[in-house]
Amino acid sequence: MKRRVLLVDDVALNRKLANALMSRLGWQTLEADGGIAAMELLRSNQPVDLILLDISMPDLSGEEVCKQLRSDPAYAGLKIVAYTAHAGQDDVERFLANGFDAALIKPINSQRLSEVVADLFPSGA
Amino acid sequence: MKASQYFEHMGIRTKLIVIFVAIKVIPLVLLAWYAWQAVQGLSEDVSSRAMQMAEAMRTTQQQTGKTANDDAVRALDERSREAIESLTTNVARQVADFLYDRDKDILRAALLEPAEATYRRFLSGHNRELFGHGPYLLAADGKSWVPAETFKDDNPVRPPLNDNAKDFHTRPPENYGIKSLTPLFLEMTYVDTSGLEKVKVQQGDLLKPGLRDVARRENTFIRAEDYWPALKKLKPGEIYVSEVIGPYVPTHWIGPYTKARAEELKRPFNPEASGYAGLENPVGKRFRGIVRWATPVEKGGRVAGYVTLALDHAHLMAFSNKIRPTPDRFAPIADPASGNYAFIWDHKSRSISHPRDYFIVGYDPESGQPAAPWMDTELWANWKASAKPWHEFQATEPAFQDQSLKRKPAPESGKSGSVALDCRYLNFSPQCHGWDALTEHGGSGSFAIFFSGLWKLTTAAAIPYYTGQYGASKRGFGYVTIGANVDDFHKAATDSGKRIDAMIATADSKLKIEREGLQATIAEGLGRTAFGLSVSTLVMIVLVIVIAIWMANVLTKRITVMSGGIRRFQDGDLSLRLEAQGQDEMAELAKSFNQMASAVQDSFGRLEDARHSAEEANRMKSEFLANMSHELRTPLNGILGFAELLEMELEDPAQREYAQAIRTSGDHLLALVTAILDLAKIEAGRMDFDLTTLDLPALLTEVVGLQKGHAQAKNLALELLTDKLPDVVFGDRMRLRQVLLNLINNALKFTTHGSVTVRASRVDDRVRIEVQDSGIGIKLVDQQLIFEKFRQSESSITRNHQGSGLGLTLAKELVEHMGGEIGVISTPGAGSTFYVLLPVGRSTQSDEKLKGQQA
Numbered sequence: 018m019k020r021r022v023l024l025v026d027d028v029a030l031n032r033k034l035a036n037a038l039m040s041r042l043g044w045q046t047l048e049a050d051g052g053i054a055a056m057e058l059l060r061s062n063q064p065v066d067l068i069l070l071d072i073s074m075p076d077l078s079g080e081e082v083c084k085q086l087r088s089d090p091a092y093a094g095l096k097i098v099a100y101t102a103h104a105g106q107d108d109v110e111r112f113l114a115n116g117f118d119a120a121l122i123k124p125i126n127s128q129r130l131s132e133v134v135a136d137l138f139p140s141g142a
Numbered sequence: 143m144k145a146s147q148y149f150e151h152m153g154i155r156t157k158l159i160v161i162f163v164a165i166k167v168i169p170l171v172l173l174a175w176y177a178w179q180a181v182q183g184l185s186e187d188v189s190s191r192a193m194q195m196a197e198a199m200r201t202t203q204q205q206t207g208k209t210a211n212d213d214a215v216r217a218l219d220e221r222s223r224e225a226i227e228s229l230t231t232n233v234a235r236q237v238a239d240f241l242y243d244r245d246k247d248i249l250r251a252a253l254l255e256p257a258e259a260t261y262r263r264f265l266s267g268h269n270r271e272l273f274g275h276g277p278y279l280l281a282a283d284g285k286s287w288v289p290a291e292t293f294k295d296d297n298p299v300r301p302p303l304n305d306n307a308k309d310f311h312t313r314p315p316e317n318y319g320i321k322s323l324t325p326l327f328l329e330m331t332y333v334d335t336s337g338l339e340k341v342k343v344q345q346g347d348l349l350k351p352g353l354r355d356v357a358r359r360e361n362t363f364i365r366a367e368d369y370w371p372a373l374k375k376l377k378p379g380e381i382y383v384s385e386v387i388g389p390y391v392p393t394h395w396i397g398p399y400t401k402a403r404a405e406e407l408k409r410p411f412n413p414e415a416s417g418y419a420g421l422e423n424p425v426g427k428r429f430r431g432i433v434r435w436a437t438p439v440e441k442g443g444r445v446a447g448y449v450t451l452a453l454d455h456a457h458l459m460a461f462s463n464k465i466r467p468t469p470d471r472f473a474p475i476a477d478p479a480s481g482n483y484a485f486i487w488d489h490k491s492r493s494i495s496h497p498r499d500y501f502i503v504g505y506d507p508e509s510g511q512p513a514a515p516w517m518d519t520e521l522w523a524n525w526k527a528s529a530k531p532w533h534e535f536q537a538t539e540p541a542f543q544d545q546s547l548k549r550k551p552a553p554e555s556g557k558s559g560s561v562a563l564d565c566r567y568l569n570f571s572p573q574c575h576g577w578d579a580l581t582e583h584g585g586s587g588s589f590a591i592f593f594s595g596l597w598k599l600t601t602a603a604a605i606p607y608y609t610g611q612y613g614a615s616k617r618g619f620g621y622v623t624i625g626a627n628v629d630d631f632h633k634a635a636t637d638s639g640k641r642i643d644a645m646i647a648t649a650d651s652k653l654k655i656e657r658e659g660l661q662a663t664i665a666e667g668l669g670r671t672a673f674g675l676s677v678s679t680l681v682m683i684v685l686v687i688v689i690a691i692w693m694a695n696v697l698t699k700r701i702t703v704m705s706g707g708i709r710r711f712q713d714g715d716l717s718l719r720l721e722a723q724g725q726d727e728m729a730e731l732a733k734s735f736n737q738m739a740s741a742v743q744d745s746f747g748r749l750e751d752a753r754h755s756a757e758e759a760n761r762m763k764s765e766f767l768a769n770m771s772h773e774l775r776t777p778l779n780g781i782l783g784f785a786e787l788l789e790m791e792l793e794d795p796a797q798r799e800y801a802q803a804i805r806t807s808g809d810h811l812l813a814l815v816t817a818i819l820d821l822a823k824i825e826a827g828r829m830d831f832d833l834t835t836l837d838l839p840a841l842l843t844e845v846v847g848l849q850k851g852h853a854q855a856k857n858l859a860l861e862l863l864t865d866k867l868p869d870v871v872f873g874d875r876m877r878l879r880q881v882l883l884n885l886i887n888n889a890l891k892f893t894t895h896g897s898v899t900v901r902a903s904r905v906d907d908r909v910r911i912e913v914q915d916s917g918i919g920i921k922l923v924d925q926q927l928i929f930e931k932f933r934q935s936e937s938s939i940t941r942n943h944q945g946s947g948l949g950l951t952l953a954k955e956l957v958e959h960m961g962g963e964i965g966v967i968s969t970p971g972a973g974s975t976f977y978v979l980l981p982v983g984r985s986t987q988s989d990e991k992l993k994g995q996q997a
Contacts, residue, residue, distance in 0.1 A: 126783070
């Protein structure tokens with residue numbers, strides 16, 4: 018069974034790029050166009066292994082989503098990776114401190130993405 | 143710390159207190175000390191004056207007493223001396239008169255018919271009253287002799303009238319003793335011209351009866367008379383007088399002869415066998431002697447013979463042995479122990495009348511020669527050494543030889559029983575020589591001598607009798623001496639002196655008590671003064687200190703308030719203003735402070751506003767930069783991501799190359815954006831540096847490893863050489879990594895063949911990291927410019943080599959922010975060497991920069 022990744026970004030192009038790259042890595046993809054949508058989707062008992070989560074979103078920020086998920090034991094095994102254009106070193110450190118498992122700084126490339134995923138899921142897809 | 147330094151470190155309040163206390167307390171203490179000194183000085187003065195007065199009074203009293211006493215003593219002594227000298231002279235005169243009477247007797251006798259009857263009649267007509275004492279008995283206690291019968295005077299005489307009562311003084315009849323009419327002469331003889339006695343009439347039993355040839359000495363009285371040769375030379379009317387001649391009465395005892403003393407000395411008690419000694423031994427043997435007068439008897443105009451008269455020596459004795467130079471005047475018996483007695487000495491200074499009969503010079507009846515006198519040790523030894531009879535030894539021995547009280551009687555001399563006093567040889571009695579001198583020219587006099595433990599006045603008067611041999615010197619017959627205890631003369635004065643001394647002592651002790659009282663009063667007063675002075679001084683000192691503290695408080699309160707206010711202002715209470723009461727300097731100071739505070743507060747307000755504005759602007763700038771980055775990265779994500787997808791999915795190589803071109807351009811743009819944003823961040827001071835010690839060898843290995851692929855792709859050698867490298871340097875690992883990657887990347891980028899070498903070594907306290915290439919090199923003019931923004935050594939190269947143009951600028955900024963230094967050494971065409979110097983330890987520069995960024 019394929020692993021499932023939820024791609025959350027308010028920009029459709031970014032979702033599409035991530036979808037293409039993750040699909041190429043053999044993942045089953047789900048998409049959400051905002052934080053609220055992402056939370057609804059997760060609560061609708063869609064099983065997800067990984068979230069690529071944009072930070073700057075108009076309705077609910079990625080950081081807030083991460084915070085809610087990390088406060089819920091039901092999502093203890095869920096891997097959350099920041100998928101953001103916030104490139105500051107301090108930003109990355111903040112994310113990692115607040116429950117993100119890794120950070121992918123936009124612009125991304127396939128090599129960096131596959132490294133991060135391989136780090137989080139060593140057994141492969 | 144020195145006193146002055148202490149003072150400098152004091153607060154104003156303490157200084158004020160110290161100064162005030164100093165200027166008040168020191169004079170106070172000095173004043174108290176001065177007052178104390180003055181009072182003490184006064185009391186000492188009073189005390190010492192009182193002492194001096196008392197001392198002066200005492201001295202005066204003593205001197206007065208002493209003077210009076212001395213005068214009295216001297217007056218009494220002089221009177222006594224005069225009285226005694228007078229007595230002595232009188233006695234001497236009486237003796238002389240008596241002797242001259244005997245001259246008359248002999249001359250009258252020469253006119254008589256030399257016949258026994260005539261002579262007997264003559265003798266019986268020449269008698270003289272002598273006084274003797276009755277029998278004495280040893281007292282019951284054996285210590286003294288007492289008269290067998292005591293004479294009592296029971297007829298007290300009282301003044302008949304009041305007018306006689308003052309100083310009424312009466313004496314009982316003089317007690318000379320028992321009176322007896324005694325013949326003057328013991329013998330009367332008529333001697334013919336051949337020396338044969340023709341007529342002899344005797345009285346008493348002293349002289350032997352029978353007519354003898356007196357020309358021969360052995361036929362004379364105790365073989366001692368030698369008048370015959372003298373008689374033959376006499377012309378009618380001339381008189382011969384012999385010396386005193388009698389057998390010496392020896393003694394085995396000198397001094398009081400009592401039974402008690404005999405027992406004490408363990409000697410037989412036989413006073414009768416010893417010489418008579420007045421009250422010392424009233425039962426002893428008496429000295430009996432004669433003085434012979436002779437004168438030629440004329441018959442028909444020629445000397446037919448000589449008549450002689452032998453005077454009983456007892457009559458001479460009578461002149462001296464009853465005299466006492468005391469108020470008693472006379473005594474029936476002499477008391478030799480008292481020291482107050484009279485002696486008679488002949489013209490040769492030999493004792494011829496003495497209360498102790500054994501002291502009278504006499505003759506040895508066997509030899510007819512003088513008995514040996516009492517001698518001192520030296521004379522005795524000399525005499526014994528000479529082995530001569532005394533008279534022969536004496537003939538060559540000088541008289542009065544070194545007489546001194548220091549000489550002592552020879553014990554053997556005393557024991558010999560022959561102790562006659564021949565003053566010429568009595569060398570342990572220096573008064574002998576004195577008497578000799580006093581009477582040498584016929585006069586009289588006295589001197590005092592310390593003898594037998596008493597000061598004695600001794601007087602001597604020549605006996606002015608110059609008949610016969612006695613006319614040879616002015617001394618005449620000899621001399622009378624009377625001694626007396628000096629102390630007895632002035633007993634009254636001494637007694638009054640003692641009374642005066644006692645009075646003075648009483649006055650003195652009273653004065654002493656008064657003086658002690660005065661001193662005690664002064665001491666008490668002093669004590670009170672000292673106490674009062676101390677207490678009042680202490681009270682005043684305490685008062686002064688209290689006032690000093692109070693004044694200092696008043697004076698410094700406003701300063702304290704002011705400095706407290708200033709401190710509060712310093713601590714941030716900028717709205718604080720001081721109270722500015724009054725018109726004095728303190729008020730001026732407060733006003734000035736308030737003005738300054740207002741100005742400072744205004745400035746602070748403006749500064750605060752400016753800071754707020756600057757911070758706001760900075761915040762907005764940061765926000766803008768962050769937003770810029772975010773907004774630029776978002777489209778780049780799409781461009782680069784889809785370009786990569788295209789590149790991966792396109793099958794036509796030409797199309798794939800186009801897609802690759804898009805991605806390369808996007809990458810370039812991303813690099814440019816990143817560099818611009820980093821630079822902007824640095825310039826805005828918003829780049830954070832995580833400065834720690836980092837593992838340099840590991841970092842170098844990592845960055846060189848990262849660029850291996852790039853080097854291999856260009857067929858270039860990439861080497862890492864390290865030398866004596868410290869394990870750690872100080873810096874931000876990520877930024878240093880960025881800088882080194884940039885430098886190696888540039889080196890590889892601008893090198894077409896050859897090699898790139900990375901070297902690292904320690905230079906002093908810094909680490910030098912070099913990146914050397916064998917590339918195109920950089921012109922000297924460009925070597926500084928390449929670190930400036932948007933500069934490259936050659937614009938054409940930029941296009942060929944895909945540089946942002948901002949890499950070195952950023953590297954320079956980063957290195958400098960880590961406290962390091964960056965530079966280049968290059969030869970165009972031969973290659974370039976970029977170097978970075980970083981501190982091994984934490985540099986102060988980076989410290990300061992860090993602080994600056996954090997603020």
